[in-house]
Amino acid sequence: MSTDTGVVDPPALARSIIEANRYLTLATADQDGLPWASPVWFASVDLQEFFWVSSPDARHSRNLAVRPEVAVVIFDSGQPFGTGRGVYLSARAEAVPEPDLDRGIATFSLASQAQGGRAWGRTDIQGPARLRLYRATTVATYVLSDTDERIPVDLA
Numbered sequence: 001m002s003t004d005t006g007v008v009d010p011p012a013l014a015r016s017i018i019e020a021n022r023y024l025t026l027a028t029a030d031q032d033g034l035p036w037a038s039p040v041w042f043a044s045v046d047l048q049e050f051f052w053v054s055s056p057d058a059r060h061s062r063n064l065a066v067r068p069e070v071a072v073v074i075f076d077s078g079q080p081f082g083t084g085r086g087v088y089l090s091a092r093a094e095a096v097p098e099p100d101l102d103r104g105i106a107t108f109s110l111a112s113q114a115q116g117g118r119a120w121g122r123t124d125i126q127g128p129a130r131l132r133l134y135r136a137t138t139v140a141t142y143v144l145s146d147t148d149e150r151i152p153v154d155l156a
Helices: 010-020 059-066 098-114
Strands: 023-029 035-041 043-045 049-054 069-075 086-095 132-144 150-153
Touching: 010 069, 010 086, 010 132, 010 150, 023 049, 023 059, 035 049, 035 059, 043 098, 049 098, 059 086, 059 132, 098 132
Parallel strands: none
Antiparallel strands: 023 035, 023 069, 043 049, 049 132, 069 086, 086 132, 132 150
């Protein structure tokens, strides 16, 4: 049964969009509020925690170091005009702290290998390595209705 939003099952829609896509658009802002958006390849845990690797010198990485509040959009850009759906997240992002590195890099590595990529380990994201592991932890999740309104979604 469809609601007046035109979305039959918002949680199922959000899950299907996240699971079908490998890139998210990460929106950050610097200390002055100047926005920046970056596409990043991601791995997800329970559709609530999103991991990616980036250089700490990348603009989005520098931004989240001073302002951890981020916005995320996951969508299929190949959809015809007016038919696309997306998931919108409010989240907090950070470089993954030491106690969580093993779980985070294992999650990222498994997703990488499942998509035909390589295995990842600590040596790829620590010390002299160019990249670091980051994560965004979801605060709120939304999908769009048929009338372009945000519908809150609980994926927990």
